[in-house]
């Protein structure tokens with residue numbers, strides 16, 4: 001009887017646990033109150049439904065980065081620079097048990113990310129902030145990335161941001177960052193300049209290597225994407241880096 005009672009009370013909380021929570025923590029923190037159990041079951045049902053309906057993860061280059069991070073002996077803490085939007089890629093790392101943090105400079109994508117966290121009950125720790133001046137102590141992260149974000153800025157600001165990423169990374173920490181290549185045909189301006197930049201900054205094949213003088217480049221890939229979306233063809237060209245801080 002006691003076992004059944006225990007299962008009824010703790011099982012939903014255990015399945016719903018945060019990545020660092022042990023069964024012991026749950027038992028210690030749980031109070032024998034019915035509303036809490038009902039809330040946990042409701043959340044579980046929502047999550048199961050959500051898993052069935054959730055969009056497939058689309059920021060696929062980050063899978064490669066995740067594999068490098070998983071192989072690293074450093075503790076599992078990751079920072080996303082430019083982390084906003086309605087489907088923040090940080091959730092991939094969260095689901096693999098990482099402690100996650102993100103900074104997002106613009107109000108709307110920040111609000112969208114907050115909404116995602118609320119609706120999916122995920123503490124991704126995305127805050128309003130600017131990757132040109134990261135609000136973190138030096139050497140506080142094992143891993144950091146900026147996906148589809150850094151190239152919104154001028155090359156001068158990209159260099160500043162890369163220095164900031166370097167500062168907050170631990171020695172041997174890993175970083176992923178992607179740049180738009182000069183081979184991308186779309187050279188059009190944004191509807192309004194972003195952080196003083198009129199359009200995406202584009203880089204030659206080896207031009208971005210200069211941001212990584214304090215890093216070792218462990219992986220570099222150029223991707224040319226020719227795609228049709230909503231009946232419209234477009235070509236995108238990116239240069240991805242995974243680098244390790246010396």
Ligand SMILES: C[S@@+](CC[C@H](N)C(=O)[O-])C[C@H]1O[C@@H](n2cnc3c(N)ncnc32)[C@H](O)[C@@H]1O
Nearest residue numbers: 082084085104105106109130131147148149152
């Ligand atoms: C195209 S979105 C990509 C968002 C997210 N990384 C993703 O892949 O879904 C680029 C984001 O980078 C953010 N961003 C650009 N410069 C930034 C900066 N200096 N600091 C923080 N966020 C920045 C933009 O506001 C925007 O939300």
